[in-house]
Amino acid sequence: MPYVVDFEKVSTTGLESSPVAEALAGLRANEARYYKNKYGHVFTVTPAAEAPEILERIHRILAEERGITIASTPLEVSSFEVDGLRMDYVFYESGLSINVMYSLAEGGKRAVGFKLSQGMEVPGELAEKFKFARQKSKLAGEIRGSFFVIKGEY
Numbered sequence: 001m002p003y004v005v006d007f008e009k010v011s012t013t014g015l016e017s018s019p020v021a022e023a024l025a026g027l028r029a030n031e032a033r034y035y036k037n038k039y040g041h042v043f044t045v046t047p048a049a050e051a052p053e054i055l056e057r058i059h060r061i062l063a064e065e066r067g068i069t070i071a072s073t074p075l076e077v078s079s080f081e082v083d084g085l086r087m088d089y090v091f092y093e094s095g096l097s098i099n100v101m102y103s104l105a106e107g108g109k110r111a112v113g114f115k116l117s118q119g120m121e122v123p124g125e126l127a128e129k130f131k132f133a134r135q136k137s138k139l140a141g142e143i144r145g146s147f148f149v150i151k152g153e154y
Contacts, residue, residue, distance in 0.1 A: 023141060
């Protein structure tokens with residue numbers, strides 16, 4: 001069942017099994033606030049088990065582009081189109097969030113972004129491949145993030 005993410009009253013709904021549930025909820029709320037303020041889009045998530053096609057698309061891009069397989073359990077996913085972009089998200093039990101930004105226009109921007117919740121270690125499958133920059137967030141505390149540009153067509 002889809003869940004509308006409230007960035008004014010942050011909730012761990014759907015993320016309770018994560019050891020960093022509060023920080024992950026803040027990270028998810030931070031994303032919701034960004035899309036609401038920039039595009040007027042209401043950010044909703046669905047349990048990962050209820051939308052396997054979103055998870056499969058993200059995992060395929062990670063595997064084919066960089067040979068990455070995420071070890072953590074996926075908890076929630078989201079997929080939507082806004083301003084000519086298809087955005088796919090997955091939030092993992094470890095506190096990791098991955099988003100895939102895919103321009104619908106030929107030659108547009110396409111990238112995968114990684115965000116780490118405050119209090120989690122860098123996952124082993126990402127540690128050797130990426131450096132993570134830090135940013136502060138009122139909702140999420142300190143977020144560490146990295147990305148790579150998608151080269152293939154999906």
